[in-house]
Amino acid sequence: MTPIVTSAVMHFGQMGSRWGFNRTVGQMLALIVLSEKPLAAQEIADALNISRGNTSMGLKELQSWRLIKLQLVPGERKEFFVPAGSIWVLANRVFEERRKREIDPTMSLLRDLMLDTPAHEEDAKVQEKLNEIHDLLESVTAWSQELQNLGPEKLATLMKLGSGVGRILDLKDRILPAKAQS
Numbered sequence: 511m512t513p514i515v516t517s518a519v520m521h522f523g524q525m526g527s528r529w530g531f532n533r534t535v536g537q538m539l540a541l542i543v544l545s546e547k548p549l550a551a552q553e554i555a556d557a558l559n560i561s562r563g564n565t566s567m568g569l570k571e572l573q574s575w576r577l578i579k580l581q582l583v584p585g586e587r588k589e590f591f592v593p594a595g596s597i598w599v600l601a602n603r604v605f606e607e608r609r610k611r612e613i614d615p616t617m618s619l620l621r622d623l624m625l626d627t628p629a630h631e632e633d634a635k636v637q638e639k640l641n642e643i644h645d646l647l648e649s650v651t652a653w654s655q656e657l658q659n660l661g662p663e664k665l666a667t668l669m670k671l672g673s674g675v676g677r678i679l680d681l682k683d684r685i686l687p688a689k690a691q692s
Contacts, residue, residue, distance in 0.1 A: 530607065550588040
C-alpha cells in the first residue's frame with residue numbers, strides 16, 4: 511500500500527466503529543473502495559496483516575451490509591471483491607443499515623412504551639417525553655429517506671446550497687406572519 515492508501519485505510523478503521531462496524535472491517539472497506547482492481551481475500555489479508563479467518567468474517571459482514579460484492583475475474587478461481595456501487599450508494603447503504611440496526615428498534619421500543627397504560631402521573635409525563643422523542647426520530651427518519659430518494663446529483667446540489675437554505679427560511683420567517691408558522 512502507498513502511504514496515502516495506508517493513511518486512509520487506517521483512518522477508515524478508526525471511523526468504522528462510528529459507522530457501525532469494527533476497525534478491521536472499516537479498513538477492509540477502505541482498501542476495497544480505494545483499490546483500482548478487484549481484490550482477492552488473500553490480498554486483503556496480506557495488505558492489512560490480518561488472518562485469513564478474520565478477513566473472511568469481515569468480507570461476510572461487508573456483504574451483509576451490501577457494501578461489497580463478488581466479481582468474477584476471467585481465468586481465476588479465487589473470489590474477488592469490489593465496492594457494491596458508487597460512494598453515494600455506499601453511504602446510503604450505511605445510513606440505511608444504521609437505521610435498521612439502531613433507529614428502528616428504538617422506534618419500536620418507544621411505540622411499545624407509549625402504548626402502556628401509565629401507572630402513575632410521573633409515567634404519563636415520561637410518555638409525553640417519549641412521544642416527543644418518537645416524533646423527532648420519525649421526522650428525521652422521513653427526512654433522511656427523502657434525501658436518499660433524491661439521488662446523488664440532486665443531493666449534491668442540495669448540499670451545495672448549504673447555508674442558503676437557512677437564509678431562505680429566515681427570510682420566510684420575516685415575511686410570513688408569526689401565526690402562520692404555528
